[in-house]
Amino acid sequence: MTASTPVPLIADLRSDTVTTPTPEMREAMAQAQVGDDVYGxxxxxxxxxxxVARLTGHEAGLFMPSGSMTNQAAIAVHTRRGEEVICAEGSHIYEWELGMMAAFSGxxxxxxxxxxxxxxxxDVRRAVLRSPHQSPSGMISLENTHNKAGGTVIPLDVLAAIRAVADAEGLPLHLDGARVFNAATALNVPLHDITRHFGTVSVCLSKGLGAPVGSVLVGSRAHMKEAHRYRKMLGxxxxxxxxxxxxxxxxLRDVPARLREDHRRTRQLAEALVNAGFDVDLAAVQTNIIYAALPDAQARVDAWAARGVRASALGHDRVRFVLHHQVSDEALEGAIAVLTA
Known part of the structure; x- marks a missing residue:
């Protein structure tokens, strides 16, 4: 193979956002009835x-280009400037949304x-602040599954208990549900068993579900009316x-049933990596994400890419692998062969 010959792709494990539209999606796009959505x-x-509102048990939904936008619109709906958002360490709304909660909502x-x-x-209860000498608490936000923790799932009893804290403290509760269908699959429950605990939920359609673009924010009709204004402000x-x-x-129709297979393949890859000496916390491998501690992460990722397997280096010593519905068993076997060679 010459230097100019493209490397055949075995598997793209950088993210579940790398999927391409299925033939059924492309046909639906070609046949779609359209109008001006800004006018509704x-x-x-x-x-x-x-x-999405029906599946989550909420009154209404609002389609937006990204999960970052739905999250930030929800924060704007629920808070006033100078307040605090109580969230789990490593939350996407802080780590990967570029300080937007401060820049946009203050x-x-x-x-x-x-x-x-x-x-x-x-711990959530203790984080609630009411002192006149500190920024007051404005809302509570959870992430399920939790990306940076490894695609981990919040148990239903914990969700119910945090909802009770929010109710007792009079605080709105928001869910960053970028991969909430993965969480429901892992818990083996209907989606609304998770989402019913929250005043607003961001549901991403372009990660585990494989749609080309978009997220839906769901909540009350009043909240969606206000969020519509923030969506317009954000472009x-x-x-x-x-x-x-x-x-x-x-x-929504076709992919949720496939998520269990994504999780199975993820576990298979994680165990193969551990057997090959990789530092992977198997307790964190609960859905479709794997993190491995690895020195010289970027160099290793570059070497794998040269052999047809793509992964993401996050910092100097951490690599992330994400499975999705367009990674077959055959592709997984090829990826394992490259990664463990």
Whole structure:
């Protein structure tokens, strides 16, 4: 193979956002009925919003380009400037959303410990501030599954207990549900058993579900009316967005049933890595994400890419692998052969 010959791709494990639309998604996109969504006139977007609201047990939904936007719109809805957002350490709303809670809403995070991504309800309660000498608590936000902890799942009893804290303290509770379908699959419960505990939920459609673009924020009709204004402020009005919503509806219909296989393959890869001497915490491998502690992470990732397997180096000594519905058993076997060679 010459230097100019492309390396055949065995598996792209950088993220579950790398999936491409399925033929069924592309057909739905081609046939989608559309209108101006900023005016609320796109029938396919309206159908998507209604379906996600139904699945999550909420009144209404609002389609946006990204999960970062839905999260930040929810923060803007629930808080006032100068308040704090109580969240688990390592939360996406802080780690990967570029300080937007401060830049857009004028609020700051108050972190609580979260072993394996699960904050203790008592720690959440202790984080609530009412002193006139400190920034007051404005809301509580959870992430399920918790990306940085390894795709870990918050148990239902913990969710219920944190909801009780939020109710007792009079605070809104938001869920960053970027991979909430993965959480429901791991817990073997309907989606609404998780999402019913929250006032607002961000549901990503382009990660585990494999749609090309978008997330839906769900909550009360009043909250979605306010969030619509923040979406407009953030530049999230997409006009004839039914083309994207059509693919998302197919993803909602077809992909959740495949997530269990993603989780099985993830566990298979994690165990193969451990057997090959990688430093992987198997207790954190609960859904479709694996983190491995590895010196010279970028050099190792570059070497694997040269052999057809893509992963993500996060910092100098951490590598992330993410499984998705377009990684087959055959591709996984090829990836394991490369990674453990």
């Amino acid at each position: 006139e796109d029938p396919t977007v309206n159908a998507l919003q209604a379906e 609020v700051v995070p108050r972190f609580v410990p979260a072993p394996l991504g699960v904050p203790a309800p008592e 999230g009005g997409m006009r004839q967005a039914g083309i994207l919503a059509a693919a998302a509806l197919v993803a």
